[in-house]
Amino acid sequence: MIEVRSLTKYYGDFPAVEDISFDVKKGEILGFLGPNGSGKTTTMRILTGYLPPSSGTARIAGYDVVDHSLDARRHIGYLPETVPLYTDMTVRDYLDFQGTLRGMDQARRRKRIDEVVGVCRLGEYRDSHIGKLSKGYRQRVGLAQALLHEPDVLILDEPTIGIDPRQVVETRQLIKSFGGDHTVVISSHILPEVSMVCERVLIINEGQVVAIDRPENLSNRLGGTERIHLEVRGPVKEVMGVLRGMKGVQEVTNEGGDSLARYTVECRPGRDLRAEMAEALVSRGWGLLGLQAAGMSLEEIFLKLTTEDQA
Amino acid sequence: MRNTMAIAKREVRTYFTSPIAYVVTAVFLVVTGYFFAADLLTRQMANLRGFLSPGSFVLLLVTPLLTMRLFAEEQKLGTLELLLTNPVRDIEVVMGKYLGSLFTLLVMLVLTLYYPLLLRMFGDPDLGPILTGYLGLFLLGSAMIAVGLLASSVTANQIVAAVLGLGILILLWVVGSVGTAGALGSLLDYVALPRHFTDFTLGVIDTKSVVYYLSVAAAFVFLTARSLEMRRWR
Numbered sequence: 038m039i040e041v042r043s044l045t046k047y048y049g050d051f052p053a054v055e056d057i058s059f060d061v062k063k064g065e066i067l068g069f070l071g072p073n074g075s076g077k078t079t080t081m082r083i084l085t086g087y088l089p090p091s092s093g094t095a096r097i098a099g100y101d102v103v104d105h106s107l108d109a110r111r112h113i114g115y116l117p118e119t120v121p122l123y124t125d126m127t128v129r130d131y132l133d134f135q136g137t138l139r140g141m142d143q144a145r146r147r148k149r150i151d152e153v154v155g156v157c158r159l160g161e162y163r164d165s166h167i168g169k170l171s172k173g174y175r176q177r178v179g180l181a182q183a184l185l186h187e188p189d190v191l192i193l194d195e196p197t198i199g200i201d202p203r204q205v206v207e208t209r210q211l212i213k214s215f216g217g218d219h220t221v222v223i224s225s226h227i228l229p230e231v232s233m234v235c236e237r238v239l240i241i242n243e244g245q246v247v248a249i250d251r252p253e254n255l256s257n258r259l260g261g262t263e264r265i266h267l268e269v270r271g272p273v274k275e276v277m278g279v280l281r282g283m284k285g286v287q288e289v290t291n292e293g294g295d296s297l298a299r300y301t302v303e304c305r306p307g308r309d310l311r312a313e314m315a316e317a318l319v320s321r322g323w324g325l326l327g328l329q330a331a332g333m334s335l336e337e338i339f340l341k342l343t344t345e346d347q348a
Numbered sequence: 349m350r351n352t353m354a355i356a357k358r359e360v361r362t363y364f365t366s367p368i369a370y371v372v373t374a375v376f377l378v379v380t381g382y383f384f385a386a387d388l389l390t391r392q393m394a395n396l397r398g399f400l401s402p403g404s405f406v407l408l409l410v411t412p413l414l415t416m417r418l419f420a421e422e423q424k425l426g427t428l429e430l431l432l433t434n435p436v437r438d439i440e441v442v443m444g445k446y447l448g449s450l451f452t453l454l455v456m457l458v459l460t461l462y463y464p465l466l467l468r469m470f471g472d473p474d475l476g477p478i479l480t481g482y483l484g485l486f487l488l489g490s491a492m493i494a495v496g497l498l499a500s501s502v503t504a505n506q507i508v509a510a511v512l513g514l515g516i517l518i519l520l521w522v523v524g525s526v527g528t529a530g531a532l533g534s535l536l537d538y539v540a541l542p543r544h545f546t547d548f549t550l551g552v553i554d555t556k557s558v559v560y561y562l563s564v565a566a567a568f569v570f571l572t573a574r575s576l577e578m579r580r581w582r
Binding site: 085086088110111113117119121122125126137138140182 | 350351354355358361362365366425426427428429430431432433434435436437580
């Protein structure tokens with residue numbers, strides 16, 4: 038649905054985005070992850086036809102965003118980061134205006150406005166002036182206008198920024214529900230959000246793609262294992278034997294003696310071994326004094342990827 | 349066309365839901381009303397010259413205030429990004445904003461119709477010069493709004509847009525009065541805004557003048573579309 042090939046954008050001499058390529062399949066939710074100023078917004082602006090690329094191509098639903106800009110734009114619903122809405126209009130008038138510009142006839146506009154107002158839970162505010170709405174509700178209006186014309190592709194730039202935590206959770210669920218019907222690209226610098234909502238993650242730093250994969254594969258690929266720290270009072274050799282014998286454990290290191298030793302257990306991600314370990318150790322009469330998971334989170338992966346060059 | 353009309357409608361609504369249109373119209377009515385009344389009282393003649401000539405100059409002062417927000421405000425608020433990522437052509441956006449502004453100007457001019465109405469009630473004015481005078485004001489205003497539109501498209505600051513628009517308009521106003529002789533002189537005289545207006549106040553519709561105002565309007569609308577395009581490529 039989205040094909041991006043060697044996309045590059047210079048602002049003067051400064052490369053905001055350099056040689057980015059990726060594909061997004063129909064119905065997929067892709068997360069753009071990167072620190073501020075990494076090129077997320079620039080890439081989205083190119084996809085939506087707001088900015089032309091310096092070189093490279095991008096296609097939306099088969100239409101080149103430069104050569105067939107209007108056709109490409111017809112297939113996109115876009116929510117910019119700042120949620121820029123006309124504050125002097127009511128929600129209904131604004132949606133009607135956006136619908137007209139997207140070539141929807143009056144009957145379809147009416148029907149769809151009712152639908153998106155329902156989906157985005159704006160019911161009681163449909164005749165309120167946008168300027169009087171809180172940030173969270175404006176965000177919903179922004180989402181509503183993006184959904185209005187049932188676009189194949191939704192491009193949402195930091196859709197949960199600046200709204201209160203309860204609304205963040207609701208918005209995430211909403212976005213997750215868009216997958217399947219819509220192809221969704223969201224950007225975020227909140228890592229758990231991306232791993233929660235997205236099927237694939239594209240990590241971007243200083244204008245370049247650092248990694249693109251499923252969240253769980255990313256941790257695998259980086260040799261990312263989940264680590265568990267243990268403090269055990271018991272015979273070191275035997276404890277090591279028991280730990281190593283457990284399914285999913287890859288490596289065990291230790292320091293200290295029989296009276297108290299610290300163990301670091303590396304295990305394959307995806308399975309929580311803590312309960313099993315505690316059971317195994319305690320049932321043998323050893324003293325389990327500490328147990329803590331120190332799994333490699335997406336956060337660590339992200340830091341590792343985006344700081345590798347400097348390291 | 350549908351897109352252009354939708355955008356024009358939104359512009360008109362914005363004008364009349366914010367104080368801008370009301371303040372600008374009120375100022376225009378007060379100032380031109382003063383000229384009209386003063387001229388009428390001193391000269392006791394049932395014609396609109398006391399309104400039309402100063403009116404054209406007041407128009408020069410108020411149109412940049414009317415047009416300054418058109419693009420500058422949207423750039424500042426970021427709404428331009430959503431507007432331009434809709435499946436609409438740049439020229440449709442430009443024309444929509446132009447027509448919205450032009451309609452507001454038309455409303456302003458219609459409100460001055462009570463000047464000729466007063467004349468008609470208490471005297472026997474020659475309707476010819478009055479009608480052509482209004483046509484002249486409207487054409488002049490059409491050109492001026494296009495100039496202001498361009499000025500608004502190059503900045504995100506409304507004050508800068510207003511000053512820039514006013515600067516271009518003043519330049520176009522005075523360019524003919526430098527008194528240069530020869531071909532250059534007559535060219536500058538032709539380019540100047542007020543020169544063509546005089547005919548209209550005398551009851552004459554000169555095709556050359558109509559073409560002149562329409563060309564200025566078209567040229568600046570076109571330049572505005574280019575200016576939007578440039579923004580994208582910058």
